[in-house]
Amino acid sequence: MLKKNILLKIKKLALETDHDVAFGGKSKGNKHLLRVVHVAKFLAQKTGANDFIVIAGAFLHDTALPSGNDYNYLKNKKIVKNLLKHFNLSANELNNIAECVASHEGTITPKTLEAKVVHDADTLEKSGLLGIIRHTWKMTNFKKINHEKVEDSDVDMILCHVEWRRKNLQTPIAKKIGKYLSTPINKQKAKIIVKLSANMAFNGVITEKIALALRKNLNKKENQKLREQLNLGYLKKY
Ligand SMILES: [Fe+2]
Numbered sequence: 001m002l003k004k005n006i007l008l009k010i011k012k013l014a015l016e017t018d019h020d021v022a023f024g025g026k027s028k029g030n031k032h033l034l035r036v037v038h039v040a041k042f043l044a045q046k047t048g049a050n051d052f053i054v055i056a057g058a059f060l061h062d063t064a065l066p067s068g069n070d071y072n073y074l075k076n077k078k079i080v081k082n083l084l085k086h087f088n089l090s091a092n093e094l095n096n097i098a099e100c101v102a103s104h105e106g107t108i109t110p111k112t113l114e115a116k117v118v119h120d121a122d123t124l125e126k127s128g129l130l131g132i133i134r135h136t137w138k139m140t141n142f143k144k145i146n147h148e149k150v151e152d153s154d155v156d157m158i159l160c161h162v163e164w165r166r167k168n169l170q171t172p173i174a175k176k177i178g179k180y181l182s183t184p185i186n187k188q189k190a191k192i193i194v195k196l197s198a199n200m201a202f203n204g205v206i207t208e209k210i211a212l213a214l215r216k217n218l219n220k221k222e223n224q225k226l227r228e229q230l231n232l233g234y235l236k237k238y
């Protein structure tokens with residue numbers, strides 16, 4: 001089978017096993033997956049990583065989510081290898097794709113260039129204002145945040161995670177982008193963002209619509225940065 005056809009099949013598999021069903025179907029319609037693939041392709045070009053492995057890994061990176069979480073390196077690997085067992089991939093290809101999926105959350109340091117690229121593409125989604133919205137979304141739907149009673153400690157947890165991920169960026173190009181996307185924000189405004197995002201996340205509203213609802217709470221510069229993250233306009237600068 002041609003590589004292009006394999007990637008089309010992998011895309012279909014990722015939509016069916018992650019995008020359409022994760023978080024009880026709440027993430028359906030969210031553009032996160034497609035943005036990660038796009039950014040991963042961009043980073044692959046800039047770093048010389050193998051684009052077939054990177055694109056396949058990016059499509060499949062969150063396939064462990066429906067199992068409850070995607071933080072466990074070995075579990076992530078097992079799930080994706082099982083999903084790909086009838087794909088006629090070489091052992092090398094299978095291992096390399098699985099490596100990208102297994103370490104994308106940064107719970108272990110990514111081992112290959114392709115895994116670093118997929119990790120960084122996902123991390124850029126967890127950077128800046130989009131990162132605050134997306135991590136709040138995930139933590140609310142993991143029941144780690146009570147949307148009816150958002151505490152200061154929840155806001156600290158979200159801001160810490162976003163900063164931790166940015167500091168763990170692996171490739172020089174993504175480190176530069178991460179620095180650009182990181183937006184200084186005071187605690188009071190961060191709390192407004194977390195509260196609104198948690199409420200909407202609980203009700204199954206996708207990231208893009210949360211970002212729209214937040215517009216009135218952000219200044220011109222913050223709105224522009226968030227828009228650039230959503231439409232990937234920032235890639236043109238690199
Ligand atoms: Fe993930």
Ligand SMILES: [Fe+2]
Nearest residue numbers: 036061062122
């Ligand atoms: Fe992701």
